Amino acid sequence: MAASSAGLFLPNILRAQNGTPAPSKRINLGCIGVGNMGGTHVRNLVGESRVQIVGIADVDLNTGTKMKAFVEEAYASRMPAGTYKGCFVTQDFRELLARPDIDAVMIAVPDHWHALPLIMAAQAGKHIYAEKPLSLTIPEGQAMVRAVEQSGVICQIGSQQRSGQEFQRVYELVQNGLLGEIKRVRVGLPGGGGGSIQAPMAEEKVPDGFNYDMWLGPAPYAPYYHARCPYEWRWIFDYSGGQLTDWIGHHFDCAAWMTGVSAMGPVAIEGAAAVFPTDNPLYNTAQQFAFQARYANGVKIEVSSALRNGIVIDGSEGSVHVDRGVLEFSSPSLQVVPVPSQGKTFVRRSHWTNFLDCVVSGETPICPIQEAHRSVSVAHLANLAFRTGRSRLDWDPVAQRLINAPDAERLFSRDYRSPWQLPV
């Protein structure tokens, strides 16, 4: 149980007299990937008194330079002299990891680039806040979990709904038995995905300052298109797994966590069905999908892009629908029923606060890498079922091996493009 009331009081030990930590006691953060999601993190973190952003790595030098300027300006306004220099910027994250002054890294890059920086950061002893979905393949995730466990760093995965109060409330109700016996669990994820592009696509020039070869990194060679890179990479199997992998780390992750199966894998994916795009020049991930994940303890989670977005849990004492900002109970009593403090409860705090608290306290963050790996593995297994035309795929969650599915086995991992190596 990650919940802790002690966490409320702990940060004091890092606080200086005036309530903010002395600069030498701040957590020096390096940011790997500062585009869409990473940029949001940077903008939020410049106001966090426990953190000093000291380095930025982005394959797009324009983005990196812009965010460096943003960080320095934000810090300058708080300096007596009104100026601040001291945020390093690079296109190669390895330079950032080589800096001994960096305590922790934030990783927010396309999915095909999740494994290498995370493993290298762990081996360099940096604490890690990394975006979901954890991995592009299950073997990557296994290597990532090993690296974090072996090196003893703190690692939070960015499934921030686990820190959302509406989701925590449902967790508390389910885990403390207030919803009764759980009868049915349904997870609605978005379908579709991908901006409108049409064949034929004209050749495009790589923009100045954008290191496209580095962007591709371990992924196979493919020509540059803008519609391939920012944000839209997630609709292409070379870099991601579509809406399914994009959202598995949210609603599905939460549903598994609420029903107590987030630390184990399913024994089977059942009822797998998907619709793939038929005439798109770039995007090839499933547009509609459905499957059920069955666990050894009898829990079954139904996932579909046709269900209302969010999680529906039916219990013998009532039902709840939860989504971001949405919490609907079948009975008003569920809305008010108090959760015993000695049960499984949380101190409500943001996902980043939880991470920083854990860096200080040595505790396990609310979304540990082991569980993020289990969540995204379900999406990978479902995609394997879709891509091999199977409605059912059996899985040994202990050995993490496919059972009797030699064709799915062949899509299980992805070879990296030279010279990149997954340091298993």
Added chain:
Amino acid sequence: MKILSHTFALSALGAVLLPAGLVRAEPGIQFPPVPADALQKMKDAAPDKAPARPIKPRKLLVFYRTQGYVHQSIPYGIEALKILGQKTGAFTVVASDDMAMFTPQKLAEFDGVLFLSTTGLTFEDPATRKALLDFLASGKGIMGIHAATDNFPSWPEAREIMGGKFHGHPWGGGDTEAVKVDDPKNPINLAFGGKGFWIKDEIYQIDEAYSRDKQRVLLSLDMSKPQNDRSATGQIVRTDNDFPIAWIKKLPGGGRVYYCSLGHNNEIFETPEILRHYLAGIQFALGDLKVDATPSAKLSPQPVAATAGEISVLQEKIRIESLDGWLAKFATYDFGQSREAISAISFLTRNTDSEGRAKIETALLALLAKPGLSYAAKDQICRWLVLVGTDKSVAPLAALLTDEKIGTMAVYALFELRLPSAVKALRQGLSSAAPFLKPSIVGSLGRLGDTASVPVFANLAAAQSVDEARAAIIALGAIGTPDSLTALGKAKVAPALQTAKGWALLDGASRIARDTPKDTDFAVKVFQSLTAPTNPPPLQVAAVRGLLLAKADGAVPAYLNLVSASTPQAASLASLLSPKAISQLTGKLEKMEPATAVKFLNRLALAAPFPKAVFARVLAAQDPAVQITAIGVLGRHGDASDLPALLSLSGKDGDVAKAAAAALETLPGIDADLRTRLKAASGPERLLLLETVASRVDRDSFPLALAAAGDTDTAVRLAGIKAAGRLATSKDLTAILGLLSAVKSPQEKTAAEKAVVTAVRAARDADQVTDAVVAALKTTPPEVQRVLLVALASQDTPKAAAALNDLLASRDAEGRLDIIRVLSGTRNPTAAAMLYQLAIDSRTPTEHALAMRGYLDYLGYFPDLNNCARSAGYLAAFPWALAPKETDLVVNRLTKMDCGESRDALKKLEPRALDADLELRVDDGIFFAAGGEYNKRTPGTGVYWRVKPQKAGTYKVEGFQNNDGSPHSYRVTVAGKTTPITVAKDTHDAPTAVGELPLEEGSDVTILLQPEGPTETLDRFQKLKLTRTPTAPAPQKP
């Protein structure tokens, strides 16, 4: 005073309102011609032969009249049916939308009538109804495609014959649904080959007459597929999850029926399987195809339904036979071009058996051998070979290894084939491969565990090329045998790769320790060597972790060395320590920096068994952060024996006391102890314990909390009320309500109110709550009653509404206003219905204004209402909106609704000029009802018109109705004044006088007509006529 019934109000304001916003068209519509390519597709799709030979030449009337929605697929349907008839000789088609076809003489020409997406057919002329019934009774057939179930609103018998009534389409035309073949062996279903399928079309929800007891269901939605689940849309009214698509039945009085709801999308009429299904169904209805039509529920044994398999869309027609065609298209593929052929071939690779995959492999290899393929095409072929490749693919893939670009995909494919021949090809290809590819080949061989490569990799590990050397180092670790690690250990790697070598050794040793117990000693030796302080700290930590997990002799000393060297990551390993090792660590804890000690303590909390002694000792630590950490850990993992220490710490000051109080809230297994202490406690400890038992939700402490609520000490009373509110269950409701009468301060009142709200919401039985609250209202002083009224109003039940009505009847003006304010804040359907009626029956203008405002606020607020339902609510409010402020508000809100209802009504709300005279026809007015469906045939529906007199004067009002042989009662309301009228049976020539109406010049007037009595409707009422009387009296205020 009357109130709207609960269910009535719910349906009024809930989701179910009316089919609004449909495109309406009168018959006689000219459809654009069907494009030639679509005609060709239909011709190709239609079968050559009918399942039955017609007993005699058959003539089919395809009727497509639309008095409601017009389906654009109708002309496609007509053409497809014509083609089916022509191509198979099963029947000839006459298409018509003329009601004149329904005479006995005309119908006699036909063997069957097929309703093709007809909508809203009324068959008003009784002769047409009789003609159709007689036609059926003579043993002929009727058929329906798609909207044929959306007809006969005033002719239930015909709806019964068709077999059900359309009730919305929760599945849209853009959706792809799984369809279950309920009766796979039925001759009408043979087109589906005994398999369920997926199809893109609009699917109806059918209700009313539909029942498996009455008809043989052929197809229905496969609700085992989550894609079909529409429970979240709020449109589902069926409770049995049965959504039929096609059925047949034999009518008791003669005649046969076939219906299929597919046919919204044009493409349905180009789909071979569906055309075959239609044809067989039509032949059944015509009497040519003999089919058992025993109702589904009466079959024994029940047929085993065929559910849909893998999603595939019938229209796509991607079959293995089409492979060559797709490959020909694919052969010219390059990046940026359409991937249609790729999608199709990928679909084939997924949805074929091993034989099909073999066929695909052969074809792909043949294509790969051809010159002129683009890089992109080769890349894609490699990807497909990953899935379908066999030994045959190995050599062609290996041949690509000399090309540095496409070679990447070849390595990938060879790696994933996981065949011994592929491993061999990679190993052999290494020396001749393009240099760029070598690291990737080495990495692949490493992950494939190719021990035969160890000597080569041992050399490569010391190679000049950093990338190749790194790949070899990692590969030797991944192979993970004593041999590979020995070779790696000996390799003289470049300084920059020393750390990589360390991690690779660690990786290999971990594999050995995990997978080959006999070599554990070897692994331990590797771990030992990696604990050297010259290695980076994370690597040392990983090595010590390896030793601890292997339970090696040197593990604990190595660990303690790390701790002595203040390696921060060492904290993460504390939970792996044995009790003995933990006791060795405890001495070191006290010498640590507090920040580091905190980390160790938090990890030790996870050690098994829980090392309680460590924490008991640290409770007295000097540093508050360390002390607080220990308190927190004990609070989560301790037991009853820790209670005294924590309780005593909670008496101190500051953060330590707060932490101890928080720990008491979480400490397991102390509830009984807490109650014993609470009974005896006094002063601050009693307050703390009250808070603690409340936080722990120890329901057994409720009597203690209630006792505290009656204490003399003000702080204890307040804590007691708060605790009682949190701990109450439904059986304690009366006790909680009783707290209200005893409150002594505003704080206590607030706490007691909160307790009441919590207890009321927690109670499951609404009627029990109502009884308790009604009883409490009799004894509670007026100044604290408000929360009880809120409790009552929030029940949302008829019983609570009745209780509130009783209160309204007995209260004075101010008391009534209090209740109306409470109802306004409640926002549930029952309260809204009460507010609506209060606005109509108000005793004072203030009451009216408050009630109307509350009702309108509800409409604006309630998130479950769609805009059509909201519009209906506003239209119902309008005739009672008296002040201009109210009418303006309603119009303003209606403007924002933007749905069919509101747009139509806004036009009609424009007042019509009233000069010498004006006819107000029912059909031109605005219909409204307090709830439920509203139209002129439904009791409870009223109608109103807006007029603007051009001249002041007295106007004569007369009523007219159509002849139906009996008089009817109505009431007319103008400006709040109601006149009952009875209109004689036939008033075409002699209208009934309603009365006289004095009207001012230029004012907008709402004239309202409602049927009188529970069963009366506006159906026969024709119009009101206003005529200005010649002698105008002096104008007076209405």
